[in-house]
Amino acid sequence: MKKNFLLFIILFAFYSVKAQNENGTDANPYQKNNEVKLNLISPLFGAVEVGFERHLNKNSSLGISAFFVYDNTENEDLNYYISPYYRYYFGKKYASGFFVEGFGMFTSIDGKKIYSADRLTFTENKDVYDAVLGAGLGYKLVTKKGFVFEANASYGKLLFNADKTDHTQVIKLGLSIGYRF
Structure with missing residues (x-):
């Protein structure tokens, strides 16, 4: 009888510890795994x-960003890109602070411009689709309410069709605001 009672007490103790972790009474307010962001520089x-970014653990995450041009008078060369990335964080808080990233990218860039003899008019070749590999760094600040502020800069090189366009490199700059949930 004493063994059964002792077993019941031990099981109850483990169950109550597990229940405290599940209801969030001692959960870290920064430890939320999903994040959405909007770049304030791109307009x-x-x-x-x-x-969108998904945190794998305290120090690493996977994400994807999409960039679409809506005004070709402001941005005459780049059409769009979709870029998955991996980040490693060095901060003390959950997935925040200084980070480094490696990224890939599928992009559409305007084709090579061929100028006339008078250098006043040009003919543009068709759009070029290419893949890019690159790296970057940045800093992320997260509030207790879940708001995210991020600054980053990345550099990459076109892999396959750089000779068909006037551009051989890609630079991503970001000053983003978002929410972690």
């Missing part, structure tokens, strides 16, 4: 960039 270039 200056006649475009919009949105992103």
Whole structure:
């Protein structure tokens, strides 16, 4: 009888510890695994960039961002890109602070411009689709309410069709605001 009672007490103790973790009474307010972001710099270039990030653990995450040009008078060269990335965080809080990233990208860029003899008019070749590999760094600040502020810069090189366009590199700049949930 004493063994059964002792077993019941031990099981109850484990169950109550598990229940405390599940209801969030001692959960870290920063430890939420999903994030959506909007780049505040991209409208200056006649475009919009949105992103989603999924945190794998305290120090790493996977994400994807999409950039679409809506005003070709502001951004005459880039049409769009879709860019998955991996980030490693060095901050003390959950998935925040200084980070480095590696990214890939599928992009559409305007084709090579061929100028006439008078250098006043040009003919543009068709759009070029290419893949990019690159790296970057940045900093992320997260509030207790879940708001995210991020600044980052990344650099990458076109892999396959750089000779068909006037551009061989891609630079991603971001000053983003978002929400972690």
